[in-house]
Amino acid sequence: MTTTTALPKLLRLTDPGLREQLQALPASAALIGIGTDGRAIAVDIDAAPHILVCSGAGGGSTTILRTLTAQFLHQGAHALVLDTTRISHLWAKDLPTVTHRGNVAGIHDALVGLASEFQRRIDLDGDLDDVPRLMVVIDRADATLRQLARYWETFRQEDDPKKSPAVAALEDVLHEGRAARIHVIYDGLAVAGGLDPGAREQFSTVILARVSTGIWQRLAPIDGPAPKSSAHPGRVHVVKDGDAHPTQALLMTDAEAADWLTATAAGEI
Template sequence: MKKTALPKMLSFSAPDLREQIEALPEGTALIGISTSGQAIAVDLDAESPHVLVCTASGGGSTTVLRSLTAQFLHQGAHALVLDPKRISHLWAKALPTVTHRGNIAGIHDALVHLADELARRNNLTDSEFADAPRLIVSMDSAHHTLRQLTHYWKTFRDKDDPHTSPAVTALEEALWTGRAARVHVILDGTPSSMPLGEASRELFATIVLARVTTGTWQRLAPFTEPAPKQSRQPGRVHVVQQDSTHETQAVWMTDTDVVNWLTDPTDSDS
């Protein structure tokens, strides 16, 4: 397949890109454009109930999480944005359909509530479930966050409480059973950082990789040999789907782009 030069940036404000994004069906979001000129998207209702984003520092994971979450919000979803750095997703604080949590106690409580929400959704009638919005759980810095949650629980648990953090258990449950409840996880991390270990790999049919080590590439895309050269270009990622990889320029949305688009969708100058 003939490769084409990728743009240095794929801005949300680029000509026709916003229209292309808004034309996507519900449950589908554009990751970016590949070297073949193909639109690379994720479909949460088809092959990929969850999305794994794995990058080195500066590889664009925050940008991908923001872009995908914003697109699903535009389609009517609600979101739980877990932002342990407290400043990576400030856009989320301005939106009424988003719950933003930054400190570890807030993240813990939000995930415990998520378990209740999963149980509630599983008990809805068909008509009630049809009216329930899709819920996106967007988790930044998963490895660090999960370690903090584990430590937090050890510090505050009573002797009769379970050993495993209920917040961590809730995230596991969302990964395994979320599809049926229309709850989807967009996770910045690696399967080995998850309590489920490598078993969780099968739950992510779409994986976004950038600036990763050869070892990480071999674990997450073992069918591709050798590992491709990693680009230092901002927004340049490799998207792994259905045993194929696509070098892709990811969509760039700024905090302002997202807030303007979601609060005033008729404003074409966002």
Template sequence: MKKTALLTMLSFAAPDLREQIEAMPEGTALIGISTDGRAIAVDLDTCPHVLVCTSTGGGSTTVLRSLTAQFLHQGAHALVLESKRISHLWARGLPTVTHRGNVASIHDALVGLGEELARRLALTDTELDAAPRLIVSMDSANGTLHHLTRYWEKFRGNDDPRMSPAVSAIEAALYTGRAARVHVILDGTPSSSVLGAAPREMFGTVILARVTTTTWQRLAPLAGPAPKPNRLPGRSHVIQEDEAHETQAIWMTDADVVTWLTDPEDHTA
């Protein structure tokens, strides 16, 4: 398939891009535009979870922000978890977003997620259809999951389970989330020793940028050989159904997101 030259940046403010994003069906979000000119999107009804893995500066935080914001615009609710506490400032104060930063609050939020997941799984189809999608957006997941495990070890009683209930909640969401309209967008490469299965088996969409050959082979083993790393901001490879699409991801700033979600008629973002 013929390749085309991609823009070095695909800004949310670019002509017609916002309209293209807003025309996406409910449950579908635009990741970016591929080198063959196609719109590359994730459909949560077919690919319920997204894994983003990049090296430093590869744009993982931007991808999490963009995808989460698009689903929020469609009426979803979100649980935004970031141990850095500075990567997703846009999420603070929005009425349909729960934003948590320190380990204790992330732990409690995920325990609540497990309870909400169980509640949703008990709903009738009609009741579930009326419930908003719930997006669980976790930045820097490797470190966060490790901290959650250590946090649980400090407080675990003799009769408590060995695995952190917060980590168990993420694992449960990955396995049964589609049936409950709960979806995980995760930044990192969590090990099977933490989540209990290979990451590629849990995520229908994998977004890779500037990763090593070893990481590529681990997360996209059937998508062909690892490409040469591209240093352009926002340039990544999106793997869906074992096919890799070189893609320029959408650049959406904190200000873009807040303006869009709080004043959707404002087209000056």
């Protein structure tokens, strides 16, 4: 495995040439960061439709979700941001292309509504050129899915399915969302939140930071030992195509994301 000595110390939106580099990406791609050889490490959701982000305490998963989501919004996507903390993604609340939900009832209704939108898009039979991509962004996702399961039990009737329809809708999107231009960015392990095994396998890109050896072995089944965790802000490993890429992730603050997207909407960028 390549050493991390060549990684940049920090990567910010304000770095010279960085915005031009972002602008050069296709609308289906977002920059995760810069790798050890100086090349861009990006994710293209046309090829790898869903992204899993998992970090230990202080690993920056919320920042990574923000940075990726902001890039897709900049490129014309819409987003459904599900944030039970109610404060982690306030940068997105006032953006016209974002639906932000924080309480469990609102998240349940949003995901049930997502099932209808998913079917509407599928019924278009591939005629999606004028339909914006939809990013479903779930912070603290494992805990959110457990809350959704408990919430469903409070009013589920005897003849209703046992599984929460909100969780079922998310699983459907994980399985078939690419055909409807709907993509998931999931913050968590995706192994303890109620997703079926097939849905968990749909994350083609996995971003790991400060995780234990056990989590590394579970989410990055790659030959060789788990890498040593780094306390450096933005240091992650991007796992895709059978390789783990040491990466300095792009870091974007709330204010930077909001200002950038406001300027985008105003046609200033």
